[in-house]
Amino acid sequence: DAGVIQSPRHEVTEMGQEVTLRCKPISGHDYLFWYRQTMMRGLELLIYFNNNVPIDDSGMPEDRFSAKMPNASFSTLKIQPSEPRDSAVYFCASSLEGGVFSPQHFGDGTRLSIL
Amino acid sequence: AQSVTQLDSHVSVSEGTPVLLRCNYSSSYSPSLFWYVQHPNKGLQLLLKYTSAATLVKGINGFEAEFKKSETSFHLTKPSAHMSDAAEYFCVVTPRGGRRALTFGSGTRLQVQP
Numbered sequence: 001d002a003g004v005i006q007s008p009r010h011e012v013t014e015m016g017q018e019v020t021l022r023c024k025p026i027s028g029h030d031y032l033f034w035y036r037q038t039m040m041r042g043l044e045l046l047i048y049f050n051n052n053v054p055i056d057d058s059g060m061p062e063d064r065f066s067a068k069m070p071n072a073s074f075s076t077l078k079i080q081p082s083e084p085r086d087s088a089v090y091f092c093a094s095s096l097e098g099g100v101f102s103p104q105h106f107g108d109g110t111r112l113s114i115l
Numbered sequence: 116a117q118s119v120t121q122l123d124s125h126v127s128v129s130e131g132t133p134v135l136l137r138c139n140y141s142s143s144y145s146p147s148l149f150w151y152v153q154h155p156n157k158g159l160q161l162l163l164k165y166t167s168a169a170t171l172v173k174g175i176n177g178f179e180a181e182f183k184k185s186e187t188s189f190h191l192t193k194p195s196a197h198m199s200d201a202a203e204y205f206c207v208v209t210p211r212g213g214r215r216a217l218t219f220g221s222g223t224r225l226q227v228q229p
Contacts (some may be wrong), residue, residue: 004158042219042220042221042222043222045217080144091158091159093159103149103161104159104161104217105161105206106159107158108157109158111155
């Protein structure tokens, strides 16, 4: 039973470059979440989707960040242009329902370093 | 509004001794509460959840937590620590019945000494 799959696992790039993070949720899950984890701020929700539609993007830091979900099995988080302060671990999670009875399943994350 | 406070950033125990990780919450709504565990370089994994049924909740790997409304607490316990329990643990709150996002605590890093 495949879990949430994220790619790449690690990304190192120079500031100003475009970065694209990818996520494949668990098949059949209707909700997809993007999180960012840093030492300073802990785990923060960036955006979440229900049935491929963005529901709440209030956690997206600024216009440099964008997320899409073109179909039920794929989502991207894009940063353009990237800055050193974007360095963090980015997690994708999916759940069967958005309500509290359905636990979120997390991928192993993408460790992003912006030089 | 809702928030969660994990009272200890680090906890160190010896293998075979009890574990106690403390969590207090505040919520304007009747909350649901979770504990997640994160092993190094891994995503978060659900340990257990409280959703208004029994106040004592049993989870995986021998962990359990008790919901105490009067104390607004949801502490995580385990009778006997194992080396594999060394990880970071997150207490999480969300209002019940809605689609609100999870609110994560700052995490407690558990060290288990041999």
